[in-house]
Amino acid sequence: MDLFDIVFYCFALIAVGSAVVVVFSRNIMYAAFALLFAFFGIAGLYVLLQADFLAVTQILIYIGGILVLMLFGVMLTNRVVDVDIKTGTLQIVPAAILAAVVGGSLSGVFYSTWSTVSGTPSDVATTTPAIGEMLMTSYILPFEIASIILLVALIGAAMIARRKT
Amino acid sequence: MTGVEDLLQTTPLLIVSISGLVVLVIDSIFRNGERLAFWLAATSLLASGLHGLYGIGETGTAFSGMLTTGGYADFCAALFSLAGFLTLLLSRDYIGSRTTDRGEYYVLILFAVAGMILMASAADLVVLFLGLEMMSLCFYVLAGFTRTSFAGNEASLKYFLLGAFATGFLLYGIAFLYGAVGSTNIDLILSSASHLRDQTFFLIGLSLLLIGFLFKVAAVPFHMWVPDVYEGAPTTVTGFMSTGGKAAAFSALLLVFAPRLASQIGPVREVIAVIAAVTMIGGNILALSQENIKRMLAYSSVAHAGYLLTGVVAANGSGSTGILFYLAAYTLMNCGAFGVVALLESREGGRTSFQDYSGLSKSSPVLAGLMALFMFSLTGIPPFAGFFAKYAVFSGAVAAGYTWLAIIGVLASLISVYYYLRLVVLMYFSEGEHPVPAPVPLAYAALLAAAGAVLFLGLFPSTILDLTATFF
Numbered sequence A: 001m002d003l004f005d006i007v008f009y010c011f012a013l014i015a016v017g018s019a020v021v022v023v024f025s026r027n028i029m030y031a032a033f034a035l036l037f038a039f040f041g042i043a044g045l046y047v048l049l050q051a052d053f054l055a056v057t058q059i060l061i062y063i064g065g066i067l068v069l070m071l072f073g074v075m076l077t078n079r080v081v082d083v084d085i086k087t088g089t090l091q092i093v094p095a096a097i098l099a100a101v102v103g104g105s106l107s108g109v110f111y112s113t114w115s116t117v118s119g120t121p122s123d124v125a126t127t128t129p130a131i132g133e134m135l136m137t138s139y140i141l142p143f144e145i146a147s148i149i150l151l152v153a154l155i156g157a158a159m160i161a162r163r164k165t
Numbered sequence B: 001m002t003g004v005e006d007l008l009q010t011t012p013l014l015i016v017s018i019s020g021l022v023v024l025v026i027d028s029i030f031r032n033g034e035r036l037a038f039w040l041a042a043t044s045l046l047a048s049g050l051h052g053l054y055g056i057g058e059t060g061t062a063f064s065g066m067l068t069t070g071g072y073a074d075f076c077a078a079l080f081s082l083a084g085f086l087t088l089l090l091s092r093d094y095i096g097s098r099t100t101d102r103g104e105y106y107v108l109i110l111f112a113v114a115g116m117i118l119m120a121s122a123a124d125l126v127v128l129f130l131g132l133e134m135m136s137l138c139f140y141v142l143a144g145f146t147r148t149s150f151a152g153n154e155a156s157l158k159y160f161l162l163g164a165f166a167t168g169f170l171l172y173g174i175a176f177l178y179g180a181v182g183s184t185n186i187d188l189i190l191s192s193a194s195h196l197r198d199q200t201f202f203l204i205g206l207s208l209l210l211i212g213f214l215f216k217v218a219a220v221p222f223h224m225w226v227p228d229v230y231e232g233a234p235t236t237v238t239g240f241m242s243t244g245g246k247a248a249a250f251s252a253l254l255l256v257f258a259p260r261l262a263s264q265i266g267p268v269r270e271v272i273a274v275i276a277a278v279t280m281i282g283g284n285i286l287a288l289s290q291e292n293i294k295r296m297l298a299y300s301s302v303a304h305a306g307y308l309l310t311g312v313v314a315a316n317g318s319g320s321t322g323i324l325f326y327l328a329a330y331t332l333m334n335c336g337a338f339g340v341v342a343l344l345e346s347r348e349g350g351r352t353s354f355q356d357y358s359g360l361s362k363s364s365p366v367l368a369g370l371m372a373l374f375m376f377s378l379t380g381i382p383p384f385a386g387f388f389a390k391y392a393v394f395s396g397a398v399a400a401g402y403t404w405l406a407i408i409g410v411l412a413s414l415i416s417v418y419y420y421l422r423l424v425v426l427m428y429f430s431e432g433e434h435p436v437p438a439p440v441p442l443a444y445a446a447l448l449a450a451a452g453a454v455l456f457l458g459l460f461p462s463t464i465l466d467l468t469a470t471f472f
Helices: A003-024 A028-048 A052-076 A092-116 A128-136 A140-161 B004-009 B011-029 B034-057 B071-096 B102-121 B125-143 B150-181 B186-191 B200-217 B225-232 B235-256 B266-288 B293-314 B317-344 B365-379 B385-399 B403-429 B441-459 B462-469
Strands: B060-062 B067-069
Touching: A003 A028, A028 A052, A052 A128, A128 A140, A140 B011, A140 B102, A140 B125, B004 B011, B004 B060, B011 B034, B011 B071, B011 B102, B034 B071, B034 B102, B067 B071, B067 B102, B071 B102, B071 B235, B071 B317, B071 B441, B102 B125, B102 B235, B125 B150, B125 B186, B125 B235, B150 B186, B150 B200, B150 B225, B186 B235, B200 B235, B200 B266, B200 B293, B225 B235, B225 B293, B235 B293, B235 B317, B266 B293, B266 B403, B293 B317, B293 B385, B293 B403, B317 B365, B317 B385, B317 B441, B317 B462, B365 B385, B365 B403, B365 B441, B385 B403, B385 B441, B441 B462
Parallel strands: none
Antiparallel strands: B060 B067
């Protein structure tokens, strides 16, 4: 067990442990904050796997964007902090079947590709510069269109949410 | 590398999107910028349409193979610009009397047209998807543009939720195709169809992509959203969605399910054939019992999607040419029909039922005459454009050996005679009292131009058919 393994298990523990808290917590604020640590754990795993771009986007988008939005949503909603959220189990049979199918296919993929994966990731160059260069050369058009789409979404959201004039 | 040549090659797209940005700024800087914004938007759509027609001869690709230019793309760009232009002329007073934010309306129309142009000129599935999203986002907002109207809000929300769901299918399909082919380039996908046609993931990708498209063109199992959205949205927006939106979806569908793909993958072609048949029959039968004109036109647009799918099934030059001609004719006649409905509609959204049109020929003879012309053309009666449109796609299907589909199409259009002509009979042969609508010069000009073009295309269909035949 070298340093890599220790760090891996730390991040995995953070991710899985917080995910468990998200599911079982009765307080929606605790659940939201636990989600933050789950995202952080995943980002750490990405770093370990040398997926630098994915790790940064995970932090920027999931933690910086989506989670903050969710926290604001929770805090701006009236009295949601002290409302008990339901954590009981409903529809046990369909849920069990679905979980079994998903779990089965995931472990199937896991075992069938097990032998082809080598122990540690090989040293690869960082991916961010390559992605950035692609975005500015061959994918410049989709990149620019995406910005117009965001503008349209902004206009639309402002249109719909505006007070009656 | 991209450079000035890329920009010059995509002039229609450039004109429309830049003027969208400029109109947005004008509208927010000047307090009375509406007039300037309107004319700028209208001029830019006209310019992009004319430039599209002008550039048809030179074909090529731009932006490192992301866009195709000239030919098919430019013809479609001209068509979408025409739809946007007609809609702008028809909506100025309609929207102005119902809401105060006309500036945003023009901006959204312009960006919707830009999205449509991207869809028709996409050489890569990523661009196609982005164009579709751009157009759809504009439509979601436009459908609920009259924010105080309950039906408008319902239409907008319903369209948004179901549209987002359909986008999921489309995107998942693209992901599968990327997995199977290793590229999102449309040309590469089409040329690898011959050796991938038995591969499961390739077929799953194609099917998911097809479902996404069928939702956007409103073919029968995926048409549930159409009546409510078309009825609740502002009438001019409905006209734009049913013409420009449908034309864009079909032009993109034809890019991916092009003749050389459809003729190779038998099962997909058979599925489209069955869906076309069901759509033609279902749309027409559902339209029979409608009492609201907008709902009737909504179901009739479902039926027209079926006729158009016949051209996709044909998978030959005649069918594809027919689709483009059909889209042009349909844009003119359906924009016109919805334009008349918009002019007659009351401010609260009333006066849209069949009974409200009885005896219309006495109080507003011009509008009644125009409506009758559009109805005849939608039915497919010669010498109007609608006849040659149907003739072209059906003859393509017969040439491809799908005679049964053409027969179903002809029978289905016989059903449509009832509800289209029922409106004409009501307008001319029954009595009724009507407030005379205020004259709106712009809208009348647009309607007359559309009617003239329907008649012209009906008399000289070869003007467009010869042009589009060079694309395939």
